[in-house]
Every structure is written in C-alpha cells, then in structure tokens.
Amino acid sequence: MAVTYRLGRTAIPELAPRNRPVVQPGEVRPGIVHLGLGAFHRAHQAVFTEDAVAASGGNWGIIGVAPRSRTILDQLRAQDGLYSVLTVGGGEDQARAIGILSGLSHAAGDPYGVVSAIADPNIRVVSMTVTEKAYRMDPAGKLLLDDELRAQLTGAAPPVSVPALLARGLLARQQAGGGPLTVLCCDNLMGNGPRIRGLVGQALAVAGAELPADVAFPATMVDRIVPATSADHRRRAALALGADDAVPVVAEPFTQWVIEDDFPGGRPDWAAAGAIFTDDVTPWEMLKLRALNAVHSASAYLGALAGRELIADSLELPGMTGMLRRFIAEDIAPTVTPPPGVSAIEYGESSLVRFANRELGHRNIQVAMDGSQKLPHRLLGTIAERRRAGAVPCWAALVLAAWMRFARGYADSGATLPLDDPLADRIHAVLADAPDTPAGTVDALLGLTEVFPAALAGDEVLRRELIRWYGELEQHGVEATLRGLGS
Numbered sequence: 195m196a197v198t199y200r201l202g203r204t205a206i207p208e209l210a211p212r213n214r215p216v217v218q219p220g221e222v223r224p225g226i227v228h229l230g231l232g233a234f235h236r237a238h239q240a241v242f243t244e245d246a247v248a249a250s251g252g253n254w255g256i257i258g259v260a261p262r263s264r265t266i267l268d269q270l271r272a273q274d275g276l277y278s279v280l281t282v283g284g285g286e287d288q289a290r291a292i293g294i295l296s297g298l299s300h301a302a303g304d305p306y307g308v309v310s311a312i313a314d315p316n317i318r319v320v321s322m323t324v325t326e327k328a329y330r331m332d333p334a335g336k337l338l339l340d341d342e343l344r345a346q347l348t349g350a351a352p353p354v355s356v357p358a359l360l361a362r363g364l365l366a367r368q369q370a371g372g373g374p375l376t377v378l379c380c381d382n383l384m385g386n387g388p389r390i391r392g393l394v395g396q397a398l399a400v401a402g403a404e405l406p407a408d409v410a411f412p413a414t415m416v417d418r419i420v421p422a423t424s425a426d427h428r429r430r431a432a433l434a435l436g437a438d439d440a441v442p443v444v445a446e447p448f449t450q451w452v453i454e455d456d457f458p459g460g461r462p463d464w465a466a467a468g469a470i471f472t473d474d475v476t477p478w479e480m481l482k483l484r485a486l487n488a489v490h491s492a493s494a495y496l497g498a499l500a501g502r503e504l505i506a507d508s509l510e511l512p513g514m515t516g517m518l519r520r521f522i523a524e525d526i527a528p529t530v531t532p533p534p535g536v537s538a539i540e541y542g543e544s545s546l547v548r549f550a551n552r553e554l555g556h557r558n559i560q561v562a563m564d565g566s567q568k569l570p571h572r573l574l575g576t577i578a579e580r581r582r583a584g585a586v587p588c589w590a591a592l593v594l595a596a597w598m599r600f601a602r603g604y605a606d607s608g609a610t611l612p613l614d615d616p617l618a619d620r621i622h623a624v625l626a627d628a629p630d631t632p633a634g635t636v637d638a639l640l641g642l643t644e645v646f647p648a649a650l651a652g653d654e655v656l657r658r659e660l661i662r663w664y665g666e667l668e669q670h671g672v673e674a675t676l677r678g679l680g681s
C-alpha cells in the first residue's frame with residue numbers, strides 16, 4: 195500500500211484507529227515544561243503522559259524545549275507537534291502517533307521564553323532529559339562554574355544552559371507567585387532528584403537566592419532503550435503508521451518508570467499509564483544503573499574495540515554473554531539491594547535479552563559516547579564498593595580497561611574510534627603526555643580528577659588489575675580475550 199499522507203492534524207482521520215494519538219494536538223493545555231526533546235523523552239515520559247491524560251484527564255500537555263538545535267522544532271511544528279513511536283522487536287512493528295506536545299520552544303534562541311514558561315502558574319512540573327553533561331557538575335554533584343555560567347546565573351547573560359534555565363526559571367516563578375512545582379530529572383544519574391536539588395541550590399546561591407520551599411525534586415528511574423532513528427526505522431514507521439513522519443522515534447517494547455511521589459503542584463495520573471510510585475527510588479535506580487546501564491557500556495566498549503557495529507552484534511561475540519553474566523553475578527549483584535521481590539541477577543540477565551534486540555539497530559558508538567560522564571554513575575560505584583569490601587571486581591575492571599582502550603582511539607583492527615565526550619580534549623591531552631603503554635595509559639586516565647574519586651585513583655590493586663586487562667586487550671584483542679575466559 196502506498197503511503198500518501200504526511201503526519202499532521204489533518205492526517206489523523208486517515209490513520210487506522212490503533213495508530214491514532216489518544217490525545218489530540220492542542221486538546222489539553224500545557225502543565226509540564228520538558229527540557230530536552232530527544233528521542234528518549236518522546237518514547238518514554240511523553241507516552242506515559244499521553245496515556246495518563248487519556249485515562250484520567252487533566253491539563254498536562256507538554257511544552258517541549260529543544261536546548262540547542264532547532265531542527266527538531268521545525269520538523270515537529272510542520273506536523274502540528276505530532277510524531278510517532280515505532281516499537282520494534284516484539285513481533286510485528288507497531289506505530290502510534292503521540293499528540294501530547296502542546297508547545298514547542300527553543301532554549302538557545304529564546305531562553306527568556308523558557309524562563310517565562312517555567313514561571314507560569316499553569317505549569318506544575320518541569321522535567322528534563324538533557325544527558326549527564328548538560329548539568330555541568332562533577333561526579334560529586336558540584337556545579338562546574340565558569341565565567342560564562344556565572345554570567346548566566348546572575349542575569350548578565352541569557353540563561354541558555356540547563357542550570358541557568360532552572361535557576362532563573364525558579365526565581366522568575368517565585369517573583370510571579372507561580373506556586374508549587376516539581377523539578378523531575380529523568381537522566382541516568384545516581385540520586386538524580388537530590389543531586390539536581392543540590393545543583394539548583396548552588397546555582398541559585400550564585401544568583402544570590404535560595405531554593406524556594408515549594409519546589410520538590412523527587413528522584414526517578416526511567417528505562418526504555420531508545421536508539422537513534424535510522425532511515426530504515428523511518429521507512430518502517432511510515433509503513434506501520436500509514437503516514438510519513440519526518441521524526442519518528444524507535445523503541446523496544448519494554449518500558450518502565452519508577453517515581454517518588456512528591457508533586458506539591460499535582461501531577462498526571464502516570465500510575466494509570468503503568469508508572470510505579472514509591473517512597474524511595476534508590477533501590478531501583480541503583481539496580482538499573484549498575485545492572486543495566488553498566489552492562490550496556492561493557493557491551494559497547496568491548497564490541498566497538500572488536501569492530502562490531504551494533505550492541506546486538508557485541509552480544510554475539512563468543513564469550514561475551516558469559517563474561518557479562520559473571521560481571522553481573524560476581525561484581526554487580528553484591529553491591530545492590532534490589533527492590534523487594536526483584537533479583538539483581540535475573541534483572542541483569544533480562545537486560546541481556548533486551549540488548550539482543552537486533553531490530554533496534556542500537557550502535558555501540560552511541561552507547562559508548564560520554565563515557566567520562568556516564569561511568570561514574572553506572573560503573574565506578576560498583577568498583578568502589580567491591581574494593582571497600584576487600585574484593586577485586588575483576589569484570590568491572592575489564593570494562594573500565596576497555597573504556598581506556600577506547601579512549602586511546604583505536605579498535606583492535608587499527609581502525610580509528612571516535613571519542614565523543616565532553617572531556618575529549620582533556621583526555622587527548624593527558625594521553626598525549628603519557629607513554630602509550632598499559633601502565634602509562636591507565637595512570638594518565640586514573641589521574642582525571644573529574645572522573646575518578648581519589649580513593650579509586652590511588653587504589654594500587656585496582657590499578658594493577660586495570661593494567662593487566664589493558665595489556666591483555668592490547669596484546670590479544672577483545673575476541674581472543676573473551677574466548678580465553680572460558681565459561
């Protein structure tokens with residue numbers, strides 16, 4: 195069947211009922227400002243919110259804020275804010291259009307518009323998916339203040355960064371009597387709620403103000419694998435949807451959202467859409483970061499070094515799943531206290547099944563990016579805790595050594611690997627000054643105080659383990675190293 199429609203308001207009646215949005219564009223007024231219009235938000239929180247509004251009502255439309263690039267805004271505007279979510283790997287492709295975006299805004303082009311939106315009393319939730327680096331904080335949660343950020347915070351420059359948008363937005367809201375608000379960080383940071391509360395508090399202090407008492411920062415755990423959309427996904431989305439969509443997002447069937455229930459200004463009925471509310475998200479987020487995200491990174495670095503393109507390809511390397519299982523059982527599981535009724539080992543094993551979803555086309559290079567920002571949250575806690583317990587987390591050390599090899603920039607074949615990381619310049623500089631040997635590389639990278647806490651950087655047992663693995667990887671390559679592990 196030829197696809198003739200372009201997704202937009204007028205195409206809705208032409209779609210099959212199962213493909214139509216359950217909230218029509220413009221049907222509900224905005225109640226949420228969301229910073230970060232990337233694929234993850236559109237396949238996760240936006241879908242939960244659309245389903246919550248469809249089930250229980252409420253003016254919980256989302257104003258989507260694109261931080262830098264305005265391309266996505268123009269594309270969404272051309273489709274009346276509509277886009278589709280293509281679910282792959284669960285049998286037949288499924289596509290549904292989502293209509294919950296009720297406003298679109300551009301932080302770089304109109305930062306004061308975003309500040310006013312945050313100040314608007316109709317807005318009761320400000321959520322974010324901006325990735326680790328956008329918060330401009332070190333692994334301990336300290337705001338990385340430079341002159342430019344200081345100027346943004348004090349009002350001398352437009353507030354285009356995330357800390358400045360939040361701080362200036364909250365100040366404007368307080369001055370306007372905007373009322374209670376929840377700031378909800380949906381990024382993969384350990385203790386994301388309290389961490390962002392601390393960050394915003396520091397940002398407000400620079401602006402000469404304090405955190406308003408009526409703003410809550412609950413922690414939350416978000417989970418759905420949402421890779422970059424490929425041309426093939428776009429084609430499949432059009433077929434499954436019955437209309438062309440310039441900006442579909444692709445996702446696995448699995449989705450999960452666990453949230454601390456602290457919403458003084460109210461919230462959508464996300465529970466009606468399947469979200470779990472809890473008093474303490476810590477067990478969930480620790481389990482997810484350590485037994486899913488760290489294992490994802492392991493697959494990405496080892497697979498990229500072995501010249502494999504996709505996460506699903508990495509899992510097929512002989513010895514890989516055996517090694518990942520031991521990583522989960524021997525290093526990770528002893529460090530997490532999972533939520534009641536959940537086994538850390540089973541959870542980790544189920545992550546492996548999800549990673550094997552080849553339809554996602556998830557590229558190793560995508561998961562490998564920003565390692566300096568991701569590893570402190572997903573891997574270094576496991577290592578630190580095992581070391582404190584007197585154990586040697588050998589698999590976790592292998593993963594860290596693989597990141598170090600990746601940072602050197604060459605695959606086992608000698609092909610170059612891109613280091614897409616906010617600390618790339620710094621990493622290149624320390625490596626350029628260090629001997630290109632296992633010890634030289636390990637010592638140079640462990641010296642990155644932005645990444646490694648002093649206790650890990652000065653841990654001689656860990657250092658030796660890293661040098662050993664780095665040497666193995668350098669000498670034999672990933673494939674032979676994995677094969678040599680036995681089962």
Ligand code: CS2
Binds near residue numbers: 382418419560
């Ligand atoms: C991935 C995550 O890119 C990455 O670092 O580990 O984006 C992962 O796909 C999600 O957190 C799954 O919920």
